[in-house]
Amino acid sequence: MSIEQLYRTRAKELLSSGEVKMVIGYGAGSNKERRRPLFITSAEECDKLVLDSACISNLSGYLLTEGLLSDEKRVAVFLRPEGVRALNVLAAEAQLDTAQIVIIGFDSPKGELKALEGSSVEEFTALITALKEITPETAGEEQLAKIEKMSPEERFLFWQEEFSKCIKCYACRQACPMCYCRRCIVDSNQPQWVNTSSHTLGNFEWNIVRAFHLSGRCVECGNCDRACPVNIPLRLINRKMAEEVLNSFNHFAGTSKTQEPVLASFKKDDSETFIL
Amino acid sequence: MSEPFEPKITAFVCTYCTYAGADLAGTSRLKYAPNVRIIRLPCTGRISPMFILKALQKGADGILISGCHPGDCHFTHGNYHARRRWMVFRALLAFTGIPEERIKYSWISAAEGLKFADLINSITEDIRKLGPFDQYHKLIEETQAPASL
Structure with missing residues (x-):
């Protein structure tokens, strides 16, 4: 099963079991290279989710939408490692409670999509600590x-x-x-x-x-x-x-x-x- | 002959140490360059990086930021916070091409009137050698020009 399939099923389970009230992920964009954020609240919509190496934007900012987390229900969100880091920063600055966030982690080093284990920020600690040691090979x-x-x-x-x-x-x-x-x-x-x-x-x-x-x-x-x-x-x-x-x-x-x-x-x- | 260049220097100082030090320089009748405009603030922790940008925006050629020595802050740790902020902000300014020599930082206590006078003199000399901050002044001029339609 592809990672996209796997995560669609995961999103369906999360929504139908009532564990989360919303899944924030990626959907098809205006052309093949572009993806747009998708906000899903019912299990039927989960087939619209897209996941590939073109899903590059960091979706963590949407979690701060006014009122989204104030009912103390949980929200699942597709995040790359830098997205998880963003969650940590926001939590450290008391902007959100990470207990309310279910992470659906993925990454695509060198264009190859891979799933990341774990659904809470704590489970990503080792990965993030390792990132600190690596000099980023950004184009800049x-x-x-x-x-x-x-x-x-x-x-x-x-x-x-x-x-x-x-x-x-x-x-x-x-x-x-x-x-x-x-x-x-x-x-x-x-x-x-x-x-x-x-x-x-x-x-x-x-x-x-x-x-x-x-x-x-x-x-x-x-x-x-x-x-x-x-x-x-x-x-x-x-x-x-x-x-x-x-x-x-x-x-x-x-x-x-x-x-x-x-x-x-x-x-x-x-x-x-x-x-x- | 044209007038020699007189630099405009803005000094942001904390009221408990450097301002008192400047006061001591005055009451001790120490002479120092008149190029400095002193702005008194409660603490170095109150000196927002925006102040530095605002001073440049208003045409300053040099800036001095000064407060209590580490450990001497009236509010116990305002200057420690300020120090971190300056370290980061200074690197940022350097990276964007605002010369480090134009923005000076110092610790001057209430007893250091002489240090204050000397520092103002040496900064004024340094900035006079550097000349006016033309690159920035050109940007200011651009904002004052009438809009071209």
Whole structure:
């Protein structure tokens, strides 16, 4: 039986036994390469579920939909390892209770789909800890090294050019499971921290703030990167910041649901070299 | 001959240590560069990275952020939180091409009036050598230009 078949049956069982009230998975998209999120509440609909290596978006953000988890019923969700990390981060920040989530885990390293054992976040701990040790082979790694070699002026010009494309649609924010603030800093206008018009200055500020708020929280699912309509390499900044918190604080976002948020905690011996 | 460049420096300081240190520099009649605009805050933990961006947005060429030495915070650990935040934010700014030399961080206690005066002098000199932050100022100008239709 294919993994897709297996998981359809699993979803059916979960729904018909009443163990979960909803399954969040993937359905067919507008073309062969695209998948769209599917929210299923009855066993009959489970045949619409699709699972293959094109199912790349991180669905964990939908769990924070207002009111979804407030009745204390459970919800099953299709997640890749980074999705499980996202769950841990959200739980550590008291945004949800992982006991309410049934994980249907899968991954597709090198395009080959495989099922992941376990339905609770705890069962993924070993897998996530192993991820921490692996240097990710993201396509951006080369570009990252290139940017780091540049002089500050060149770097500024590079990002100026990238950010000048930004139209402030905030799709990166909407797509990100970590951006759950009811009122985002860019929506506040007393004071107006960030220019609302899409001048490069305001775009610069917005993108810096976004990256800063995700430092030590980003699980690098790539939702923002894919959502960006003008292809700003957002993932590069996130990658850089993830490296930074890993090197400075040995912090890998989403290793457990009790992990202390890196910027809401401190050590007395945090070592820096730049404070005069 | 054109006027020599006078850098604009914004200093975000905590009221219990660095502001008191600046006060001591004043009452001790120590002379320091007049380029600095001091903004007093309750604690370094209150200094949001947004303040740094706002200062740049308003045309600052250099920024100083200063508070109590580790262990001396009036609120026991505000400066420890601030230190972590700066470590991360500083790396982010460097990665986006905002020169690290323009944004300085320091610990200055209420007794260190001399350190405050010296630091302001040396920062002013450093920024004067770097020149105005033209790259950022160009972005500011763009926002002030009338919209092209």
